[in-house]
Amino acid sequence: MTLLALGINHRTATVAVREQVAFTATQLEMALAELRSLPQISEAAVLSTCNRTELYCVTDAEGEQAVLDWLGRFHGLRVEELARCAYHYLDNDAARHLMRVAVGLDSMVLGEPQILGQLKDAYQQARDADGLGGELERLFQHTFAVAKQVRTETGIGKNPVSVAYAAVSLASRIFDDFSRARALLIGAGETIELVARHLHEAGVRHLTVANRTRERAERVSAELGGEAITLEEIPQALERADIVISSTGSPLPILGKGMVERALKKRRHRPVFMVDIAVPRDIEPEVGELADVFLYTVDDLEEVIQENRKHRQVAADQAETLIHHGVASWQHDRRIRNGGELIRDYRRQGEALRDISRQQALERLARGEDPAEVIERLAHQLANRLMHQPTQAIRDAASREQYDLLDAASSLLLPAEMPALAHRQKDNTPA
Incomplete structure (x- = not known):
């Protein structure tokens, strides 16, 4: 497999x-x-x-x-x-x-x-x-x-670098004073929690978190002194929001062009910075066509992310080395497991052949056949049965000139102690 x-x-x-x-x-x-x-x-x-x-x-x-x-x-x-x-x-x-x-x-x-x-x-x-x-x-x-x-x-996990942080970094390029900006965050998952924390640390003091259930929105907003609302209350919150960052699991857009257009009229066309981190998108792409909206998606964060990437490259190189060793360790363990499975299968096959030969020998003894002849036949049959499949595989490999298989067969089937054992048996000397 x-x-x-x-x-x-x-x-x-x-x-x-x-x-x-x-x-x-x-x-x-x-x-x-x-x-x-x-x-x-x-x-x-x-x-x-x-x-x-x-x-x-x-x-x-x-x-x-x-x-x-x-x-x-x-x-x-x-x-x-x-x-x-x-x-x-x-x-x-x-x-x-x-x-x-x-x-x-x-x-x-x-x-x-x-x-x-x-x-x-x-x-x-x-x-x-x-x-x-x-x-x-x-x-x-x-x-x-x-x-x-x-x-x-490694230091790869140091410093607040994430898609959430990149979104806030991009916003900081547009707003000189975060303390006067109002932010509307849509969703209550881990990404929005990070966005909320980064915005608060950057100086934003007016945070509103919108979610399908108010309870989850409160869980995110309460710690930072923000306000929690439901998705149905977004149109009103949108009228006051300077920053809108959305990340939900909704299969359909939450903010449409019409809703944003109506909010802009109430805002007297004060501009709004929007980042849509969600996939599928929470904000209709057509919203970006509005004159007073600056709409960005996760793909637009690449410039900010490239800057952050430089700070982590040294740690990343160290991580690659650790991963190289991790893959080698996993590969080694996997080979051992595969070898163990092969050994188990081979032993089961040998034991099955042994059981067949033993049962046949017992039946012959029960019929009164000479024990010496039964033992001789048992040894002959068992040896033939055990050697038949490897012998056939060696012949096939030789006919195809598969020398790697022949070398492997020699190593596996002819261990070093076999000649000495054969010599002792021939001389009838005790082992």
């Missing part, structure tokens, strides 16, 4: 494509069940964030195409369109990719910490859906251990 990592991210696909391929929370359970039911797939996990959708699977030789076809069917997209922006990694490369993702080396913001929590959520969701077997279970656990080592031994 093959380990496969297949997906798209912010480097290979635009936000328009990413939002089509993203999985909502309600879709994940069904997606895992469907993916796991494919005949080519024995294990599966799905990671879906605003910047990436990735599928981790244990597959057979044709699994990659089957997974790509399924992803297209699930989201109603043409496979050819997906293939143009999808990437895939196999076995060791797949393990390395997962570890790089967990550490934040593959993120838009180098070393951002949120992705590790998102990956742990994806792991737990796959476990709950019975999508994990021994292979992915061990890989994820090994990945989490490597990520912890990287966070502990």
Whole structure:
């Protein structure tokens, strides 16, 4: 079986494509069940964030195409369109990719910490859906251990660098005095919590958090002295907001062009800075056409993120070294496991042949046959049965000039002590 990592991210696909391929929370359970039911797939996990959708699977030789076809069917997209922006990694490369993702080396913001929590959520969701077997279970656990080592031994997690921080940094270029700005944050997840904290630390004192349920909005706003509202109250809050940052899991836009246009009239066309971090987008793209709106998406944060990337590059190089050792360790353990499985299979085969020969010998003894003849025949049959398959494989390898297999057979089947043992048996000397 093959380990496969297949997906798209912010480097290979635009936000328009990413939002089509993203999985909502309600879709994940069904997606895992469907993916796991494919005949080519024995294990599966799905990671879906605003910047990436990735599928981790244990597959057979044709699994990659089957997974790509399924992803297209699930989201109603043409496979050819997906293939143009999808990437895939196999076995060791797949393990390395997962570890790089967990550490934040593959993120838009180098070393951002949120992705590790998102990956742990994806792991737990796959476990709950019975999508994990021994292979992915061990890989994820090994990945989490490597990520912890990287966070502990390098400076990649230092300084507040994230998509949330990048959004606030971009806002700071537009507003000279944050203390007079009013911010409306839509959503109450981890990203919005970070945005709220960064805005508060930057000097914003007027924070409003809007969410589907007021209770969750209060949880984010209360600590920072902000106000909590529901999504239905956004039109009124929009009239007072200078900064709007949105990150929800809504499948449909929350802010439409008409709603923003009406708010701008009430504001007497004072400009509004907006950042849409969500995928799918929370703010209709047409809002950016309005004269007094400065609308940015996650893709527009790349300039800010590139500046932050420089500060973490040294730590990233150290992280790459740790990941290299992590992949080598995982590969070593995997080889040992595969060797153990081969040993178990080989021993089971030998024991089955032994049991057959023993049963036949016992039946002959029960019929009164001469014990010496029974033992002689038992030894002859057992030797022939044990040697038949390796002998045939050696003949086939020799006829095909597969010298690597012949060398391996010599090493495995003719251990160094065999000639001495044969010599002692011939001379009838005690061992």
